[in-house]
Each structure stands twice: as C-alpha cells, then as structure tokens.
Amino acid sequence: MPQPPKQLDASASPREWFGAELRHWRMNVAGLSLQQLAAKAHVSREVIRRIEVGDYNCRLETAIALDRALNTGGVLVRGLGHAFGDRKGHRDDNFCATAPSSGAVTPLRGPMLATETLTAQGSNEPVDRRSFLAVPGLAALAATPGAGRLLSPAQPTHLPKEIQPSDIQELIEAATFLSRLDHQYGGDGIVKQTASTAMMWAEDLLHVSCAPGLRQQLFAAVARLGVVVGASQFDAYAHQDARQTFRFAAACAEEAKEWHLRAKSYSFLSRQAVWIGEPDEGLTFAELGLARADRLTATERAMLHTARARAFAKMGEVQQTLSAVGDADDAFAHTHPQEDPPWMAYYDEAQHNGDTGHALYDLALRGHDPTRAARRLITAVKGHGDRYARSRAISRTKLASLTMATGDPDQAAHIGHQALSEVGNLHSRRAVDDIRELGRFAASHRTNGNAVSLLERVSTTVPA
Template structure:
C-alpha cells in the first residue's frame, strides 16, 4: 500500500521552502505525479522526491529545468540562490560578513526601535497558510527583483560591509512589495512578520559604512520602508511598534532632507492617533506634516488636510471638519500625479473620497446630513480595485454602517453582506473592528430580519 506523502514545513529552512513550493506547483498547479515531472524535467524520480523533502542540494540547471517543465515563469531560478546558492559557492562573498545574526536574538540590541516579539520565535509563529493568505505561491514572491533576501520572515539577510546602490534598491523594492501585500491582504500575520524582519535589517544598515554621497539616499530608503512596516503594524494593532516606527521614519526622512517622506510619516501618525482615540494628538501630527507645505505636492497637502478633517470629526467639531474637508478638496483639485513621488500613487480619487468620507461619517453619526458621507464612501467603494482590497472593504463597511444608522436597514444589510465577504479575505484588525461596529448598529434593529441575519453573520465572522 503506498505511503502518504511526507508532510512538509516550509518555515524550517530555505531548502524546505523550496521543496514545499515544488510540491505545490507539481500537485496543485499542474497536477503531475513525481514520475511525470521527472520525465518532463529529465531528472530521476529520486531527485524530485529528495528536493521536495529538503534533502537534496539542487543545482541551478535542475531549477531551470523545473521552471521549464512546470511553466513557472522563473520561480525556481529566482528561488535557487536563496535556497541553495551558498551551498554551491566555493568561497563566501567578500562583501558580506560571515556571521548571520538571528532575527530574534538581536531584536533588542543597540536600543532597537522594535522590541522583541514572541510571535517571531519559531515556537510562536502563527499557523498561517501562506498561499491562502498571500494568494501567491511562497517563492513567487521572489519575483521582486533583488529584494528576495529581505522578505523571509525566518531568514534574515546578511549585512554588507559597505553600503552600495544595490542595497538601497533592495530596500525600495522590499517597501513596494510589502506595501502591496498590506493593501491587498492586511498587515497582520505573515505580512507583519515579513515587514518586521525587513525593518530590522534596514535599521542595521544605518550602522554600516556608507559613502557620503549615498547617505541621504540610504536614509530616504529606510524612511520609505519604515512607513510601510509601521503601516502593517498599525493594521495589526501593534500600536506601540507602529508609532515608534513611524517616528523613526520621520527622523530618517528629515536626515535625508526628504520632505515628501516626512509628510507621509506624519500623515500616518495622525491617522493612527485618531484611530486609537487620540484625535488631538492626531491633529498635531497632521499640522506638523503640513509644515513648509510649499515643498509638498497638492496630493500630499490633500492627504494631510484629510487627516485634519478626521481628527476634527472625532472631536465633534463640525465646522472645523467641513473646513478641513474643503481644504482637502481644493488641494486635490490641483493634484498632478506626474509630480507626486511613487509612494503617493495610492492617494487617488477613491482614497481621497474614502478618507474625507470617513470624517463626514463621524459627523453623520452626530446628527449631521449623512448624504455627503454616503456619496463619498460610495465613490471610494467603486474606485478601489483589488490592489486596494482592504480600503474598499473598510469603506464598504462604513457605508453599510452609515446606512444602518441613518437609512434603510435592508439596504444596509445588503451592503454589509458584501463587506463581510471582503473582510473575510483579510488579515486586518482595523477592518474587523469596523465590522464589529456594523454589528452593533444592526443590533438596534431587532425586528428587522435582514439586520438580525447580518448581525449573526458579523458575530460568526469576527467574534467580540
């Protein structure tokens, strides 16, 4: 009787990860047996079996053959260097230190901004199905050029002995990749782990010898990554780490004389403060971001005025909220996307209407006309595509809550069910909290069957 295939754990080593990925492509994507893949890749069945269980030093030629046979588009070629490259080198790269630091052991050294987190130890890593969460095979993430070394939650990259342009490019590419995952799937779970590891490595880079001409560019790249990492912590409700990292990013941006990144850091600090019930502090951060607004683009000014509006709304100051929304609208009307830095592409029409709509939502719950908030949240929902699935889900949930509180509960329930279907695909504590708010508002309609059904589904999806 044939034995069941050995259960694989891709988190134990790069080799194991490579093996898990090979089995995934072979069985789930293509649907081949080991014998069929061996014949297509012109290797023995024993080679395929041993690669999958992490017991074989795969050659680059074999990785290329696997890519060709399975039609991966180069997944195994890109993953080979991470999983087997060091085993196939006759000498170490002189540009890297021989000692590879542990990401857990060194979290608290040199007064790190990020404290040790039990979730990063091997015994504490959440049980997360990487594919269902990331919606891409693990090694497919290595398609990010050059940044693969920084994106392994359990495998820290080794530090260079001197900063080169290549190291800075890796930081920028890692920031873009993590930001994409955060926006699509939420910042908790494996995204938070990956972001934390990349940030620790980036912070260490600031202590590496750096040519004078690269120093501001390095600090700007670290600031950019810091904003992305802090955003994932914010979404995961690691608020202390988020605030500390946002502030660290702001300091790095100032060191680099990068006003655009400084503005983005303070915008996020403002949003986080408002979210955790500190709107007065949030207003202060937004005002700090607007310092020397003449150096900012119109889109950046709109972003910061939207943050001011959300702070004023949480404080119940209606006139100031409406004035800030007007200032945000005026600035956004002057936006020229070709003038914006690349990290500002997220702040499009959908994002602007979502941010200002959230501020007007708070006013509507205080008794003000809800139609303005409804229009803006509807525009946000329609405008966000799948790359911004979390923003769309949050705006749709807010729209359902607003309708439940001020309009037709049947219509609200229909919107709410769609929102719940989206939130179910996310690892976002912010989105979950908004859904709980929707459930509380639905409970105010105990005689409405649709509202009751929605509330029951909310309780099942995101328990209190």
C-alpha cells in the same frame, strides 16, 4: 461507504510533504473536517482535498487563507515554494522532508535561512532576522523584474562592509513590494512579520560605513521602508511599535532632508492617533506634516488636510471638520500625479473620497446629514480595485454602518454581507473592528430579518 483518507508519505516528494502538513494541522491540531475547514478558510472543500492528496498546486492566496484558518503561524506559506516552485516552476533542490509539525512553527531548512534568530518587535516568538527571505510564497510573488535581491532566496545574510547603491535600491524595492502586500491583504500576520524583520535589517544598515554621497539616499530609503512597516504594524494593532516606527521614519526623512517622506510619516502618525482615540494628538501630527507646505505636492497637502478633518470629526468640531474637508478638496483639485513621489500613487480619487468620507461619517453619526458621507464612500468603493482591497473593504463596511444607522436596514444588510466577504480575505485588525461596529448597528434592528441575519454572520465570522 466513505473511503478512508489516502495515506500520505511526507518523505516521498515536496508536494506530498505539503499535503501531509496541511492534513496534520487540519485533523490533529485543529480537529476540523474538510467541510469545516472549507467554511472557515473560504476555500473549496474539493481544493483542500486535492491539495492534501498532492493532486493540486496550492496558490499563495489559498495558503494564506489556510494558514490563517488553522492558526499555523505561516507554515504553509513558508512551504509553498518548496512544494510547488516559484512562478518559473523551480523548486528548492535542497528540500529535506520532515515529519509534520507538532504545533510550533518550524520552517523548512534551506540555504536561504540564516542561523541567527531574534525576537521581532511586539512579539515573544523567535524569528529569523531575515525570515522574510524564508517565505517562498513571498519570494515567488517578488520574482518580477526589479524586485531586487532583498526578497530573493539568494540574498546573502551578512551585512555589507560598505553601503552600495544596490543596497539602497533593495530597500526601496522591498518597501514597494511590502506596501503592495499590505494594501492587498492587510498588515497583520505574515505581512507584519515580514515587514518587521525587514525593518530590523534596514536599521542595521544605518550602522554600516557609507560614503557621504550615499548617506542621504540611504536615510531616505530607510524612511520609506519605515513608513510601510509602521503601516503594517498599525493595521495589526501593534500600536506602540507602529508609533515608534513612524517616528523613526520621520527622523530618517528629516536626516535625508526628504520633506515628502516626512509628510507621509506624520500623516500616518495622525491617522493612528485618531484611530486609537487621541484626535487632539492626531491633529498636532497633521499640522506638523503640513510644515513648509510649499515643499509638498497638492496630493500630499490633500492627504494631510484629510487627516486634520478626521481629527476634527472625532473631536466633534463640525465647522472645522467641514473646513478641513474643503481644504482637502481644494488641494486635490490641483493634484498632478506626475509630480508625486511613487509612494503617493495610492492617493487617487477613490482614496480621497474614502478618507474624507470617513470624516463626514463621524459627523453623520452625530446627527448631521449623512448624504455627503454616503456619496463619498460609494465613490471610494467603486474606485478601489483589487490592488487596494483593504481600503475598499473598509469603505464598504463604513457605508454599510452609515446606512444601518441612518437609512434602510435592508440595504445596509446587503452592503454589509458584501463587506464581510471582503474582510474575510484580509489580515487587518482595523477592518475587523469596523465589522464589529457594523454588528453593533445591526443589533439595533432586532425586528428586521435581514439585519438579524447580518448580525448572526458578524457574530460567527468576527467573535466579540
């Protein structure tokens, strides 16, 4: 006879508070069994059970998956550091146990929370101006050398009276850290909220007294953060916010006379425009980014020529697409990573093949030879490591769709199942939309059992 669930005392310890909070959201809010939540979150049933009874240290990745599956708004990630401590095992001594949430997001109160609340861009939900400091799981990830005070719970919440070099360094470190989260987990959910609140703080810093010698550095740091924040908003489909943030980043880069950041801002503006069905505007942004190309590195020129190729491909301009891909290949052949700014480290051979492969994919769907696109997408999938999980998942999904549309549906289904498993671990609206496209291609093979099986999984995992 099944045993009744262990009774938990949320006030007994931070660990039991966390377990009670998880059980409340699972049973009282979502109405799910352990097995149902395990299937939805792709987390072992036994792991969930042990977390609930306070017998297992919940990891950040697990908390993110559970928050997403239960639609908690980030309650579990917020409580992670309080319950289990940071990487050094330190807990918040100011922990104050509360009853499980009634459904609203109610972060635990601690010294790192500011009293002022604002509304984040693109959201009607109130969030703390510095809510990125109130995410213990993120703070734990950031507890590495060089992470800086900006992502530390000890960071003061008041604006400085005058900009110091340390303030600028914190912006740079925050951009680096958030970019890592965006690439690895996708830009939606808690990453978007964290990035957006960080951007509000950065914008406020531009109104603080700043010595002339630091002014250009400050604007460059804000531009760099803006590129990262815009990228997360783009991935979360907050398109108006993303476009405004990219434009703001480009303006800050120009104020700082930072041609490299200006190029990166226009590259993202181009990619976003192409994505939302405005390839002509995307081409214009790419051309703007190439202004004074002599001041850019070979890698940056390759990045912008790839943006041109993707715009031309969406417009159905075959020869111009192939020419732009050739320009991108020529530039990339002369790349020297040591010459690139730090934020261009992502644009390696895998990224170049993935981006050009996406352009050739659009041509293949119009009836052109799919071999070149497939070859490049395969190279991208093999080359992307876990640090760039989203890029790998998107390229794998495109490869599956290309194979389903032009090749063997059995092989396509195999690739597609791998892509679905990867996308299930991401918070990326772009990746989800690509999966939907794969489902549409699979639907054209109703007599193929493997294609039908993939379509059923797509329909279950990614509702229309």
